[in-house]
Amino acid sequence: MKKNIFAVCDLEVEYALNFMDYLNQKKNIPFEIQAFTTVENLITYGKHTHIELLLISGRAMCKEIRELDIGKVIILSEGVHPPELDQYPSVYKYQSSSDVLREVMACYGAEKKTMSDQLAVLKKTTEILGVFSPLGRCLKTSFALTLGQILAKDKAVLYLNLEEYSGFEELMGRGFDHNLSDLLYYVRQDNQNLLYKMNSMIQTVNNLDYIPPVQMPADIRTTAWQDWERLLQMIMLDSSYEVIVLDIGCGIDENFQLLDLCKKIYMPVLSDAVSQCKIAQFENQVRIWDYPQILEKIQKISLPFHMVTEPSPSYIEQLPWSELGDYVRNLLRKEKG
Structure with a gap:
């Protein structure tokens, strides 16, 4: 079974790529990581592939992304964001990557009722x-x-x-x-x-x-x-x-x-x-x-x-x-x- 998709979208290219590099180094992450630095590329990808978890900059969020088939959306916040984004959980962008990841996992797990049907883990025997x-x-x-x-x-x-x-x-x-x-x-x-x-x-x-x-x-x-x-x-x-x-x-x-x-x-x-x-x-x-x-x-x-x-x-x-x-x-x- 394939891993679920964890997509990261930030218009700040260096941040998005650095965060993706950090996630790829974490061998325990139970997701396939995809990084996007333009909204258009994310929308094109999301129309053909189910995104289970999306961490997206508040500045990149738009109506077309809301219409995509996404399991969980979390806002990567710079401290303030428009009121229409209050419906989504958020994590503060300018902290360590490890702290961002911990908060994302906490938000993602808060509404999941089971693990087995949400998560496919590919690994060797522990x-x-x-x-x-x-x-x-x-x-x-x-x-x-x-x-x-x-x-x-x-x-x-x-x-x-x-x-x-x-x-x-x-x-x-x-x-x-x-x-x-x-x-x-x-x-x-x-x-x-x-x-x-x-x-x-x-x-x-x-x-x-x-x-x-x-x-x-x-x-x-x-x-x-x-x-x-x-x-x-x-x-x-x-x-x-x-x-x-x-x-x-x-x-x-x-x-x-x-x-x-x-x-x-x-x-x-x-x-x-x-x-x-x-x-x-x-x-x-x-x-x-x-x-x-x-x-x-x-x-x-x-x-x-x-x-x-x-x-x-x-x-x-x-x-x-x-x-x-x-x-x-x-x-x-x-x-x-």
Whole structure:
């Protein structure tokens, strides 16, 4: 099946083309992107092809476009627009492309009742890569973020942090309007717009998409296994992500079930005696709970020393170019044979 059409029309040529380039770099966008810089070309295209989603400058909107077969029209606003356009939702033009896209996805999903008949996603099978360790201070999250960014150069990758205390807002030096807690709420409500809700929360760093982690530890502890399973199934079946990187903490009661979903599990380890005993205890628990297949998926890794004393928003972006990035690239090269 072909993807639905997401058309962008702006009379400012440079803006339209730059925004189209941004969308084409987003491998998870479940649409075919078309950009137009003249109203005439858009009308000609729309007469022969159904446009599911149209993001159009208020200055370009006209009677002929209203008469086209368009699923959803969203105005790309410069701050003010004529009263006759008030019937359409709008997003502010002069903000980051990622913010524009999040608002567009939120508007588009607001009126969609189902996903399956509105969205055709063309992708390969989604694989889940787990990053887990019963140890602390072992660079688990730094490794997961490095792995995700390096994989995201060639694939559509989503990073999910499932820790009780991720420190993301503190590390990034900013707050987020929505985070994983909000998405889990929609999962519990059995919301049929779950994919669009998720797309409206996505943040990006070096082409790696992520949903900001929870701020309240209870949101991890109190989430039932069925809800984790439903969320991951939605991403695997309905989204266009090819890889999910799960940064798994120890606060989820059903960790063994979660780990069992992973194709591979990277486990950062340390060489001291106490750390080795903790690893042994974890492995014994896996056998007691009858999940021996998990042990076969685990790849223990000893990560290079890596320390940053001051938190910085650029820390995550710099990881692929650090010694840790070199380690991950070598690791992936060896896995490819």
